[in-house]
Amino acid sequence: MSHISDLIATDIDQYLKVHEKKSLLRFITCGSVDDGKSTLIGRLLYDSKMIFEDQMTALESDSKKVGTQGGDIDFALLVDGLAAEREQGITIDVAYRFFSTEKRKFIVADTPGHEQYTRNMITGASTADVAVILIDARKGVLTQTRRHSYLVSLIGIRKVVLAINKMDLVDYDKAVFERILEDYRAFAARIGLTDITAIPLSALKGVNMLEEAAETPWYHGPSLMGYLETVDVEDAARQAPFRLPVQWVNRPNLDFRGFSGQIASGEIRPGDAIRVQPSGKTSTVARIVTHDGDLPVAVAGQSVTLTLADEIDISRGDVISRTDSPAHVADQFEATLVWMSDAAMLPGRPYLLKIGATTVSASVTEPKYKVNVNTLEHLAAKKLDLNEIGIVNVATDRPIAFDPYAENHDTGGFVMIDRISNATVGAGMLHFALRRSENVHWQAVDVAKDQRAELKGQKPAILWFTGLSGAGKSTIANMVEKKLYALGRHTYLLDGDNVRHGLNKDLGFTDADRVENIRRVAEVSKLMVDAGLIVMVSFISPFRSERRMARELVKQGEFFEVFVDTPLAVAEERDVKGLYKKARRGEIKNFTGIDSPYEAPEHAEIHLAAADLSVEAAADQIIGRLREAGVI
Known part of the structure; x- marks a missing residue:
């Protein structure tokens, strides 16, 4: 028995080691209501053998009770966990699911299709590498398809799978597929989405989910799983300039003082010259300390503690950069703001702005315009209501370190928080510092x-x-x-x-x-x-x-x-x-x-x-x- 236990333990250990080395892909599914997002994710979980026997038994039983798929398994029930979702047949929250194949690990966010849940969609898209945008082949490109595509572009996702679903309901007609793809590409070009892979699917029937299907002999592209397993997601964070938002000043005793945080981008080595922002003070990295010992180099995604050659004042919320490519510092910005609260955004009202580990007081000084995401029209605005998106000027009560969101999501993305309820009321992306914030300085006077x-x-x-x-x-x-x-x-x-x-x-x-x-x-x-x-x-x-x-x-x-x-x-x-x-x-x-x-x-x-x-x-x-x- 001991020998068998040792073999089992060895097999588990080897499995875990192989699993650790797999790359991770985060993707989001979005689209209009009832396009089949939950069914698609449920099918992926089923086909990747991520369903236990008792779950399968319950799924088959629930499918018979619901009876919405004519005797077929209703894979959407694997994802639509909220009772309200099952009752209404829609998704109203962001559901995260993990699954794995022999080639890759995946985290998928199933996001709502309704317009009133746009804020949930933004949440799901914020960490995704790829967007799977579903379209019902019977309906074509809809208003919500354009809305979600715009939000995907806004968040900075550049790789899109156009999953034209329910092809079984249009007899796998090639002309329908090509017409929808043509309509979508025309809109996508206006918002900067060019890396589009279109796949004809039937998530319910499993067509083109794992491999090319006989039902679509005219299609010669990858299956959905084939694409997800092989798509090359650039590690932009590794290529960007070094940024370490300081989360904690580590001072266990008088002989050690380090600055801890997760590296947002770039890499760092002992001996590299650094600049602390917004103060602008400089020093040199002495050590890169981790629980497992010192490192010769640290890269984006790693949590480390840096010790410096000089004693300089650094606090939580400061950003450590390399001196050859420091972050920007300002207290006034242009930004895109997605409003996520039932109470309208009002110019001049004070909020808290959280960017990385920094939280400052801030207000919107001027909404320039809001965007009709269905037509891309710019509309005059004095405020932003729930789910509206605007281009605004933002002022903070003190200078902060940042990068434009297009260059670095971690140091360019922020959330706005209500000062009284502490609820998150908005999410935004910084574009650039306003010129006047760099040219206007406080004039010192002698009489105080x-x-x-x-x-x-x-x-x-x-x-x-x-x-x-x-x-x-x-x-x-x-x-x-x-x-x-x-x-x-x-x-x-x-x-x-x-x-x-x-x-x-x-x-x-x-x-x-x-x-x-x-x-x-x-x-x-x-x-x-x-x-x-x-x-x-x-x-x-x-x-x-x-x-x-x-x-x-x-x-x-x-x-x-x-x-x-x-x-x-x-x-x-x-x-x-x-x-x-x-x-x-x-x-x-x-x-x-x-x-x-x-x-x-x-x-x-x-x-x-x-x-x-x-x-x-x-x-x-x-x-x-x-x-x-x-x-x-």
């Missing part, structure tokens, strides 16, 4: 904020009054300023209505305009704090994101959110300006509290139950809080 404040005998601060229209914000802010003036303090009051007569007179009351309104006022408030003033800002400012953005422009302790908490019924009853009546009659659109939301503060420094307080009492409460904080 502390000196200006000292001259006035006070600590500068922002009192940010927020609440519904008619809550009493401006009235209370005005009383607070009078009391501060009586105390000899230097102040200024920025009122929403007054600012809209000048600085913001070009803005309306859409969500996008409200965001820009607050962004401008927040920047002005920051300048006033820098001047040493106590500035009162009285704006509805309905969105938490923008109030948070304003807070983060100044130092901790310099921002006081004052929530003038007046119930809607009370504010509407006051209706000093008659705005609520107009809003109720539909004469004013996007009115906060009526047809536009108000997001109440969750942790305001000063919370005023304004309906229960006199103006004098509310102002005294604020003055008392400022005394406690040492502002006055």
